[in-house]
Amino acid sequence: MEIHATRRDLLRATGLGLTGTMLSACGGLGSDNSSDENTGTLKIGFVSPRTGAAAGFGEPDAYVLDLARKALAGGLTAGGTKYSVQILDRDSQSNPQRAAQVANDLINSDAVDLMLTTSTPETVNPVSDASEAAGVPCVSTVVPWEAWYFGRGAKPDEKNAYKFTYHFCFGVEQFHSMYAHEWPQVPTNRKVGVMWPNDSDGNAIRAALGPLLEQEGFTIVDPGAYTNGTNDFSAQIARFKAEGCEIFNSFPIPPDFATFWRQAAQQGFRPKICQVAKTGLFPSQIEALGDLGIGVAGGAYWTPTYPYASSLTKAGGKSLADGYRTATGKQWNQQLGPSLALFDVAAAALTATGNPKDRAAVARTIGTLDVETPVGRLRWGQGPNANVVATPILGGQWIKSTDSRDKVEFVLVENSSDPNVPTAAKLQQYGRR
Structure with missing residues (x-):
């Protein structure tokens, strides 16, 4: 497209x-x-x-x-x-x-x-x-x-x-394709609460990806760019709850997502889909979240x-x-x-x-x-x-590992950017495991 x-x-x-x-x-x-x-x-x-x-x-x-x-x-x-x-x-x-x-x-x-x-x-x-x-x-x-x-x-x-x-x-088109094919696997109201930071990644995603998602019929709820290193996301969480957002998307640095996601759990914001990029890419990042990391969706540029x-x-x-x-x-x-x-x-x-x-x-x-x-x-x-x-980026989700050596594992749920790479599961609603 x-x-x-x-x-x-x-x-x-x-x-x-x-x-x-x-x-x-x-x-x-x-x-x-x-x-x-x-x-x-x-x-x-x-x-x-x-x-x-x-x-x-x-x-x-x-x-x-x-x-x-x-x-x-x-x-x-x-x-x-x-x-x-x-x-x-x-x-x-x-x-x-x-x-x-x-x-x-x-x-x-x-x-x-x-x-x-x-x-x-x-x-x-x-x-x-x-x-x-x-x-x-x-x-x-x-x-x-x-x-x-x-x-x-x-x-x-x-x-x-x-x-x-x-x-x-x-690029942006690969993210767009991934989200457009992945998110409909879980029934939602298509309201997406976004936390796109005031940095080079966040500002460009806001300008280019947001409009593409809206063309797909998603409603973007954007409380505005935040500063990297923010330690209180109460205002954003309140906005997402008030708007009834059932999908969450962010491109944060790892410490910011960990802070936000813990505060979201404490304040009762539990979207059906939690989709992150730039963090949540590696097992160590998900393991650091404990049980809160299970069910988080992410992207894969190699598996x-x-x-x-x-x-x-x-x-x-x-x-x-x-x-x-x-x-x-x-x-x-x-x-x-x-x-x-x-x-x-x-x-x-x-x-x-x-x-x-x-x-x-x-x-x-x-x-x-x-x-x-x-x-x-x-x-x-x-x-x-x-x-x-x-190059491709494919959609996946972190689940509890079936290998006793590991705590978590990443399973592919979407392959629109490269159908030669097999999927292994369907996206599951966050919190249902």
Whole structure:
């Protein structure tokens, strides 16, 4: 479905969102660390939130980085030359200023050949901006694509706004499709109480997603943007109760949702559907809510049932999840898929470029790249614009785990963005379990 948005709406959405270790893989290669631009080492920077409010996204980083190191231990061959590979990872601390700082350090001090970054606009957008300004090719993910594209200053009529920065992720249309197919599975009065924050994610969702949901016949009850870090949501809860809202939707940072949901329970607001995004993505976030987390609905941009595999490591969905369990003792985390996909893109782009030390050439290669990853086949140049590949987000719900090793598990209830991924259940009314 086409999104009908005015130029003003898109411009209002321009802020959308939602200690480094060098990992060197230099085993028996046919070249040394020469300074000659056509030999030696390729350096890949990787920036993600390992600590801070968005730390849940970084939980699988160590495992993914280990997979990438092993896969790249033999180096890469491009243009007839073999290169060793170094991965330099940095923690953004979930802070935009820190993200920009570590990105600039990787660019200026470490001279990375390619930048990778993931998870929330607070990390991804500053890293992408630093890379674009310095002429360093960069690939990013796990920020709604409108947040990344328009949030960095692209105009609505621009189809090729950036020369060096590329992105793959779901967008507003995928959220719209998910909600439109998922929410009718539970009978409601179609009144949606929304808590969309006064940040880049919330403001763009308000401008773009709200009207789409209204076109589907949902009534949006919006008490207005709130400030991240709010500790009293009594006014919003009272409004939702007074309006009789039977669906709740929010795009909050994890601490804010935990505060709101506990206060909602205390004050008697119990919607039939509780749908959250940006939080409620990972088992650790749901477990922290105790019984209040059971029945919360969320979105998934990767699960072990995705029928795709990494072109770099050859790991499919189940083997990726099982390997993570074996290595860490933890159940799968959906960030495994897109984080590994970044390295699939990196390896494919570098090897497909005649001279991978030529940053502009690598950027041009990414712009026409076609690569298999755990989240599916990524093909740049197919739209929605030259810099972006739109990927699926599917609907699911947290239930009590049937595996004695885990407290909760996530089951898919909706797959409109990618019917190749099977569903396992129907959405159940919150509180009925």
